[in-house]
Amino acid sequence: DRTYINQLEASQLIEGVFAVQNCQLGQTRTGKPFIKCLLGYKTGRTPGRMWNANEQLFNRLPTNGFVQITGQTQPYQGELQIIINEIAAHEPTDNELSELLPTTPHSVDKMFTEVVNYLQAIENPSLKALAERYLEDGQLMDKFCQAPAAQTLHHAYLGGLLEHTVSLLRLADKVLPLYEKVNRDL
DSSP states (O other): OOGGGGOOOOTTTTEEEEEEEEEEEEEOOTTTEEEEEEEETTTTEEEEHHHHHHHHHHOOOOOOOEEEEEEEEEEEEEEEEEEEEEEEEOOOOOHHHHHHHHHSSSSSSHHHHHHHHHTOOSSSHHHHHHHHHHHHHHHHHHHHHHEEEEEETTTTTTTHHHHHHHHHHHHHHHGGGGOEEEEEEO
């Protein structure tokens, strides 16, 4: 059972995997090192702080990636932050990724089938063979279906590149009849 960022309450104990962004090693006013970062799930993010940290621990953490933490929420300047007790780099599973990062609201399987249908309609033998080579690479297609289209703004979520591609294929298909000299395969 996961408690999402938008459900956190003051003085709540936290344990789990988080997406971490902009992890930095700072210094307190007294010169002691501490870790500061943003911790998030797909529902939002909140500041994280680990007091009494050291450079060796910081060097084992990703600047942007995923971490396993234990800690406690604490109100600070009108928002909640997480005071981290323990932190370690973490390689998320596919299930964890879909919990940690925003995802497309559309069916990935249906969108991929639509892309395949567009590619199967290619008539030029060379272009069709090229498209088939890409489709045969299962590892590449898995990554294509999971990748965001951008880091921010449009389609910046898991499955975003596939969603963006389907949108452009649909748009091109609607516009092609207006341009008689355009080669549909290209």
